[in-house]
Amino acid sequence: SLIRSYKQICYASFNAGSFPDESGDLMYTYEWGGGPGLLRLWIATLLKLVDVFCHVMVPVPSIARDKRQQAEYEKLPAVPISLSSIVRIRRVWPGIDKVLEYL
Numbered sequence: 001s002l003i004r005s006y007k008q009i010c011y012a013s014f015n016a017g018s019f020p021d022e023s024g025d026l027m028y029t030y031e032w033g034g035g036p037g038l039l040r041l042w043i044a045t046l047l048k049l050v051d052v053f054c055h056v057m058v059p060v061p062s063i064a065r066d067k068r069q070q071a072e073y074e075k076l077p078a079v080p081i082s083l084s085s086i087v088r089i090r091r092v093w094p095g096i097d098k099v100l101e102y103l
Helices: 002-011 035-057 067-074 083-092 096-101
Strands: 017-020 027-030
Antiparallel strands (some): 017 027
C-alpha cells in the first residue's frame, strides 16, 4: 500500500538512536516519525472511503439499466417551440420561417 511504502522509504530507513554532544557529557536521542506527510496520506485515505460510501449510496436511475426504458426515452418527441419564442426569433431572424418548414 502507499502508506506502507511511504513509511519504509521516507522515514523508517533513516538511522535512529543516540549520539553524544561535542563534550561527551550529554547524550542526544532521536527517532524519526511520519510527520505531516503521513498524516495527510491517512486523511486522504479516509476521505476516499467516504467518497466510495457516497457513490454506493447514490442510486442509479432505472433508465441506465433497462433497455426498454432507454428505447422509450429515445422515441420521445423534441420539446415544441412556443409561439412567443417564434415571434421573438422572427424579429431577429426574418428567414426563420424557411427553417421551420423543415422541422
